[in-house]
Amino acid sequence: MSEGAGRDADEPGDAIEPTEPTEPTEPTEPTEPTEPKGPIEPVEPAGDDVGAGPTEWAQGQPAGVGPWPGALPDDPRYDPALLAAGDRRNVVDAYRYWRREAIVADLDHRRHPLHVGIENLGYDYNIGTIVRTANAFAVAAVHIIGRRRWNRRGAMVTDRYQHLHHHDTVDSLAGFAAEHDLLIVGVDNTAGALPLETARLPRNCLLLFGSESAGLSPPALRAAAMTVSIAQFGSTRSINAGVAAGIAMHAWIREHADPGSAW
Numbered sequence: 001m002s003e004g005a006g007r008d009a010d011e012p013g014d015a016i017e018p019t020e021p022t023e024p025t026e027p028t029e030p031t032e033p034t035e036p037k038g039p040i041e042p043v044e045p046a047g048d049d050v051g052a053g054p055t056e057w058a059q060g061q062p063a064g065v066g067p068w069p070g071a072l073p074d075d076p077r078y079d080p081a082l083l084a085a086g087d088r089r090n091v092v093d094a095y096r097y098w099r100r101e102a103i104v105a106d107l108d109h110r111r112h113p114l115h116v117g118i119e120n121l122g123y124d125y126n127i128g129t130i131v132r133t134a135n136a137f138a139v140a141a142v143h144i145i146g147r148r149r150w151n152r153r154g155a156m157v158t159d160r161y162q163h164l165h166h167h168d169t170v171d172s173l174a175g176f177a178a179e180h181d182l183l184i185v186g187v188d189n190t191a192g193a194l195p196l197e198t199a200r201l202p203r204n205c206l207l208l209f210g211s212e213s214a215g216l217s218p219p220a221l222r223a224a225a226m227t228v229s230i231a232q233f234g235s236t237r238s239i240n241a242g243v244a245a246g247i248a249m250h251a252w253i254r255e256h257a258d259p260g261s262a263w
């Protein structure tokens, strides 16, 4: 088990080994005949009329900020290199020019008692997506069970700000959960699962997702105190694990987070 936040993902010695993008190709299904489509309508730029909301929502602006204008601040949270060169990172405005360690330290005061786990049985490309979403929702930690290597393309470097733990087995994850007073909630569309739409999620919660190929393993299902499923209405058996994780994390956010503390 190891912490991942606060260090460069490509620093030597990281227990969770990030891998460079080589997305596994999904088996292709025979293409169905498509209906002729009209032209794609252009999206109108929002211009100045973007309404109230976080500054991150403004459109048409170059990403980030340029060099700090005027006299330089001496707050130790600021990074002299970013003050001098500008900050083009994908961080919220509140953290502009901040050192990464200072951002992680601040996030540690904002994190929710929500953890997420994902079984990494087949080099799952969804893990990066899940890490990024977990970062956005200030999840306490992401747990990767099984293989150490994971495809970090979808994480968009958010793994640098997120605590990551590795567990060789579900038993190890279950030990962590017991030690930290977390209830494991399996998320899968298996028999006996409660509908996520009406279920109540525990506050101290570890949402556990299965691998894209196999779903939650039998040990994972046994470790879960309850299992929830996301209602589907179409023909596909399941949705993408990264999407399912986003939906489930947001269900917890709706139930337990304070919207007033969002950016």
Ligand SMILES: C[S@@+](CC[C@H](N)C(=O)[O-])C[C@H]1O[C@@H](n2cnc3c(N)ncnc32)[C@H](O)[C@@H]1O
Pocket (backbone or CB within 6 Å): 187, 188, 189, 190, 208, 209, 210, 211, 212, 213, 214, 215, 216, 228, 229, 230, 231, 232, 237, 238, 239, 240, 241, 242, 244, 245
């Ligand atoms: C692609 S699914 C595979 C397994 C699925 N049980 C099946 O029957 O094919 C991979 C993972 O995405 C999540 N998932 C996908 N669809 C879901 C749904 N409708 N409800 C809950 N979780 C879902 C679960 O964590 C699942 O283990």
